[in-house]
Amino acid sequence: MTTTTLERVSEEQSGNKTKTKRVLLLKPRGFCAGVVRAIDIVQIALETFGAPIYVRKEIVHNSYVVTDLAKKGAIFVNELDEVPEGARVIYSAHGVSPAVREAAKQRGLKVIDATCPLVTKVHVEAIKFAKQGYSLVLVGHRDHEEVEGTQGEAPDVTQVVSTVEEVAALVVPDPNKVAYLTQTTLSLDEARYMIEALKNKFPNIIGPHAQDICYATENRQTAVKNVAHGADLVLVVGSRNSSNSNRLVEVSKNLDTNSYLIDTADAIQPEWLEGVNTVAVTAGASAPEVLVKDVVEYLQAMGYGSVDEVEVMPENVRFGLPPEIVQAIASAPPVGR
Ligand code: SF4
Numbered sequence: 001m002t003t004t005t006l007e008r009v010s011e012e013q014s015g016n017k018t019k020t021k022r023v024l025l026l027k028p029r030g031f032c033a034g035v036v037r038a039i040d041i042v043q044i045a046l047e048t049f050g051a052p053i054y055v056r057k058e059i060v061h062n063s064y065v066v067t068d069l070a071k072k073g074a075i076f077v078n079e080l081d082e083v084p085e086g087a088r089v090i091y092s093a094h095g096v097s098p099a100v101r102e103a104a105k106q107r108g109l110k111v112i113d114a115t116c117p118l119v120t121k122v123h124v125e126a127i128k129f130a131k132q133g134y135s136l137v138l139v140g141h142r143d144h145e146e147v148e149g150t151q152g153e154a155p156d157v158t159q160v161v162s163t164v165e166e167v168a169a170l171v172v173p174d175p176n177k178v179a180y181l182t183q184t185t186l187s188l189d190e191a192r193y194m195i196e197a198l199k200n201k202f203p204n205i206i207g208p209h210a211q212d213i214c215y216a217t218e219n220r221q222t223a224v225k226n227v228a229h230g231a232d233l234v235l236v237v238g239s240r241n242s243s244n245s246n247r248l249v250e251v252s253k254n255l256d257t258n259s260y261l262i263d264t265a266d267a268i269q270p271e272w273l274e275g276v277n278t279v280a281v282t283a284g285a286s287a288p289e290v291l292v293k294d295v296v297e298y299l300q301a302m303g304y305g306s307v308d309e310v311e312v313m314p315e316n317v318r319f320g321l322p323p324e325i326v327q328a329i330a331s332a333p334p335v336g337r
Contacts, residue, residue, distance in 0.1 A: 001025070001296075004308040009230045022306035023299050024231060024280040026223040028315040030292060032216030032285035034116030035060045037319045038093035039069070041114040044321070045090060046073050048329050054089040056080060056096065057145055059114060060286040061242040063263055080104055088112065094145040095119040097152020112324050118184055118214040119146055123153050125208050129179040130154035134206070135172040137161055139194045140183030144243055147183055167197040178202045184214040185244035185285075187251060188221055215317060216285045217244045221251050223312040224282060228252045231280035233272060234259040237291050238284030245284025252280075264291055265298040273302060 009024065038059050045053045051073020058066050058076060066076060074090075080103045083089050088110040091100070095115040104111050115123075129136055136158040140147040151158045161167050172178055180198050182191050191213055198205050228234055234252040238245025238261055245261055252259035257280075262268055273279070279299055283292050296307055 026282040027311040030283040033317040038114040062286040095149035126153040134179040182212040228257040232276040237287040265294040
């Protein structure tokens with residue numbers, strides 16, 4: 001594999017677009033800091049305490065990751081009443097509502113919180129705005145666990161919207177006292193559009209100091225935006241229920257470049273490649289690199305001999321482990337003694 005620059009991709013696109021069958025491997029792609037941290041937490045918990053370790057919901061939205069951790073002894077449950085009283089449970093990277101935290105306390109569960117710090121930041125904003133007497137509008141997908149958790153911080157004053165029609169239909173007690181927040185994994189363009197609609201409806205609306213869409217979502221979308229115009233097809237490695245992965249497909253399609261979301265290389269349909277010279281490959285924030293490698297190998301076997309990595313921007317974010325797991329590691333006897 002070689003590396004190439006955005007400038008070279010652009011030159012080829014504007015002038016003599018290459019007819020060589022090739023793969024452009026976008027960077028950054030795949031695991032974000034929140035996902036690395038969440039998976040590390042489950043692995044360390046399994047190594048420190050031994051199986052079984054319960055995990056509420058999928059630790060991150062990727063079937064390969066969940067299956068792998070389940071093989072190592074993690075038990076994934078939908079709700080805490082499936083966890084035996086007093087057992088150890090990990091909250092997923094998407095966060096939980098205070099009602100879930102209370103339920104864990106009632107059942108005497110030993111909790112390890114793998115909520116991404118960038119999701120926690122949105123929870124803190126929700127609590128702050130609600131305490132200040134604002135009605136809250138949360139832009140996001142109401143069936144997503146992250147949105148359920150954030151809404152749960154101030155359920156009486158929070159309304160979730162995902163379309164401009166829903167913005168138009170909003171009714172609040174005081175239109176001059178409204179604040180908005182967003183899910184961390186939205187499309188940047190869609191969020192901008194929704195926030196504009198909110199500002200038109202509530203001219204005095206306030207929002208977070210820094211946007212809630214996280215760095216990983218933004219960087220992966222920016223990479224697709226920069227390269228999609230030079231590709232005939234964009235393949236996004238990620239699971240169906242991964243919000244940020246779905247957004248990458250949308251970003252590409254909005255630029256008129258065909259795109260598919262694939263869990264693994266097996267999902268690629270050979271007819272997608274008909275007449276396709278350049279395939280751009282990226283991965284959502286919860287998709288492991290091993291699956292990207294499989295996709296590249298599949299494409300190479302299909303005649304895409306040249307593989308260039310295109311780094312659109314550097315990304316070096318890391319999050320520390322939560323205090324409960326640091327303390328647990330320090331105080332727990334090693335497994336087997
Ligand atoms: S996608 Fe963003 S918010 Fe979600 S876990 Fe990764 S860094 Fe955190």
